[in-house]
Amino acid sequence: MxxxxxxxxxxxxxxxKSTIAKxxxxxxxxxxxxxxSMYRAVTLKALQxxxxFDDHGALARLSSEVKIELFSGAxxxxxxxxDGEDVTEHIRQPEVSRHVSLVAKIPQVRKNMVRQQQIMAQTGGVVMDGRDIGTRVMPDAKYKFFLTASTEERAKRRHLELLQQGYEISLDTIIAEIAERDNIDQNRAVDPLVPAEDAVIIDSTGLTINQVVELIVKHIDECK
Structure with a gap:
């Protein structure tokens, strides 16, 4: 087969990424x-x-001890x-967002997560989103995309999302947090956030979700 x-x-x-990948x-x-979501789950457990968050050894051990299960329905x-509890909504809490990059930059945490992610991808037919999928997790993926947008645009999207979820937080605060997360993700020693050399880069500033999806599907269709 x-x-x-x-x-x-x-x-x-x-x-x-998540909305479009779905x-x-x-x-x-x-x-x-x-x-x-896997890094967010570890972060949530660490907060609980x-x-x-400066104790990298303890966080690395935690990432190897927790049981993370992902389910994608029809x-x-x-x-x-x-650890058996549905945390789909909990991992999107602002406090988790503020700390997740601190956890995700730890080399042993990344090693533990990447190992699990690569096992998930072995059967093929997977759409996987993250920070290092095309460069580290699935370097052999046929189709690679790097989605970006201006800091302000990304902050506005996240601000609206949080307001809809009932969180009151200022746009300026989110802009600052996203800028800090970008800095951590782009400058971490292991698997930094960079486009894969063969990735198609899409700047979604000013584009709707459906427009981005159409661009990606069109590229995949043309490359079959």
């Missing part, structure tokens, strides 16, 4: 995997247990379970 090709979608915080997976009949209804 022919193994389906994989799709890698990378990009910074607030670029719309829609791409649905259109292609592929499985959607949100790798960022009052971990010191309609790509993505859910993530942490």
């Amino acid at each position: 022919k193994v389906k090709n994989n799709v890698a979608i990378d990009g910074p915080a607030g670029a719309g 829609l791409i997976a649905k259109k292609l009949g592929f499985i959607y995997i949100d790798t960022g 247990k009052n971990y010191d 309609q790509n209804d993505f859910r993530i379970f942490l």
Whole structure:
């Protein structure tokens, strides 16, 4: 049986990766995997247990001890379970967003997560989004995309998302947090946030979600 090709979608915080990756997976009949949710799950557990985020050794051990399960249903209804508990909504809390890059930059944490992600991708037919999918997790993926947008545009999207979820937080605060996350992600020693050399770069500033999805699907169709 022919193994389906994989799709890698990378990009910074607030670029719309998860939303777009879900829609791409649905259109292609592929499985959607949100790798960022795995780092968020570890971060959530660390916050719940009052971990010191400067203690990289303890956080690395935590990442190897927690049980993370990802489920993508027929309609790509993505859910993530942490030690048996559904934390799909909890991992999107602002406090998790503020700390996740601190956890994700730890080399052993990344090693533990990447190992699991690569196992998930082995069967093919996967749309996976994150920060290092095309460069580290699935370097052999046939289709690679790097989504970006201006800091202000990404902050506005995240601000609206948080308001809809009932969180009151200023736009200026989110702009500052996204800029800081970009700095950490782009300058970490292991698997920094950079486009893969063969990735198609899409600046979604001013584009709708559907327009970005159409661009990606068109590219995949043309390359089949």
